[in-house]
Amino acid sequence: MPENYEESGYLHLEDFFTENELQDLEKILIPFHNVWLKNNENGFQSGLINSHSITSSEYIEENERLHIFRFISQEKIADIVAGLFPNKALFLNTQLFFDPFNKEQNNYWHRDIQYTGMSLEQQQENICRQNVIHFRIPLKPELGIELVPASHRIWDSEEELETRLSLNGRKPSDKLTTGKMRPLNRRDLLVFSANMIHRGLYGNDRFTFDIIFCDDIPDFKKFIDVRDQPTKKELEFLNKNLFLM
Incomplete structure (x- = not known):
């Protein structure tokens, strides 16, 4: 399984x-x-497509927060994390993704690393040596995500870079010839590199x-x-190994 991820950048x-696991999470x-x-009506109507930092939110109770941490660090997730990261990994954050308020809003190709303030040269270097990995859990059947396989270690082609950075x-939101769609169903797990x-x-x-x-690095x-x-x-x-101590 880790070998498949290293080659393509994702696992489906x-x-x-189980249904019980998802129902408890829901x-x-x-x-x-x-x-x-x-409480975020204006932001949602202005284009937001996700929320984050659920475990520090005032909108959940202490017992709910602990349940989420238990879910995050359960053995079958921790085993995958251990197999994919070359060294120790840390839990970074949570996100919820939903459809935009404006049904005509376009989605967009990106690498998460492009929002860190690094230069393109630094980005190109760091995708080969740094790891940020999403564990995506759909709570209903969805169109899913479109990925460029192996791009977690390989830099953009001319078409990809021009599309991602709005050049020429x-x-x-334009189509990429290298994109691969991964529809997702409830109960699935999609693991993919944010790079x-x-x-x-x-x-x-x-x-x-x-x-x-x-x-688990200072960066x-x-x-x-x-x-x-x-x-x-x-x-x-909890399984302490996945958290900041």
Whole structure:
């Protein structure tokens, strides 16, 4: 399994979760999302397609927060993390992805690393040596995500770079000849590198929970908010290896 990821930059594991696991998660995430939408109405209507930092949110209770941490660090997820990261990994954050308010809003090709402030040269170097990995959990069938396989280690072609950066008349929403669509079903798990060229596919009223892990290195620790991490008391009930201590 790690070999497949290293080659393509992603793993699609069907029927990875049970209905009970997802239903317990939904009891927390759906109320959270409803309150978030109410309190972020302007942002949602202006184009937001995700929320984040669920484990530090005032919209969930302490027992719900601990449940999410237990879900994140459960053995079958921790085993995959251990197999994909060359060294120790850390939990970085959570995100919820949903459809935009404006149904005509375009999606966009990107690498997450392009939002870090690095130059293109630094980005090109760091995708080969740094790791940020999304564990995407769809809570309903969705169109999924479109990926450029192997781009987590290979730099953009001319077409890809022009599209991603809006150069020479191309737009980030334009079709790429190298893109591969991965539709997702409830109970699936999609593991993919944040370094790779990708875009979410809107539609079907998507509702997707992402857990993000990163290398345990100073470059990433500066992006970790300790409020998103378990407390010392909570760590007593968890697999401690995946969290900042």
